[in-house]
Amino acid sequence: DAKTTQPTSMDCAEGRAANLPCNHSTISGNEYVYWYRQIHSQGPQYIIHGLKNNETNEMASLIITEDRKSSTLILPHATLRDTAVYYCIVEGRRNQFYFGTGTSLTVIP
């Protein structure tokens, strides 16, 4: 199963774009990349996912490199409520999801 690597922590100014990187160099061709976030004391919340093409929804954008070995989650206008731990996950066999330690994003006023 592919594993992911993320920076431990990041800061972002309120109102600016937050760009969270993720490396998944062992990903295979049919494995999706997912992003979740977890606000303190709550269960993780789905943000976005993608396979090959870039994706955008009301929460974020996901940019996947052409070789699929890395991706970037973009929060276009970060707010204080976006302060959370962000997990980049590659779906393993049979719908299993393996979470790492994620990136702790702090949005600064």
Add this chain to the structure above:
Amino acid sequence: DVKVTQSSRYLVKRTGEKVFLECVQDMDHENMFWYRQDPGLGLRLIYFSYDVKMKEKGDIPEGYSVSREKKERFSLILESASTNQTSMYLCASSPSPGQGGEKLFFGSGTQLSVL
């Protein structure tokens, strides 16, 4: 919206007790999962189930068992609780595997303290 409900938000048990953590989902999902979350270690998969009466071990199954007698309910059992099982336990569910791209829906978690 999918709802995944964990029976307790906080639980305090004593060493050696048998502990049941209950999880119910209301969207007829085939897949259900139990994770534990510890500071610095992220979420780790304990057990999962693809169907009623089916179970498979995750990364850290030792000291745990599970039960799935009904599709909507997935129970995590600590046969004899120990202090190193003090943790946040998270239940999740997802639809049946299709072509990939299925979302995982989480409950709010149960913070278990074993004294």
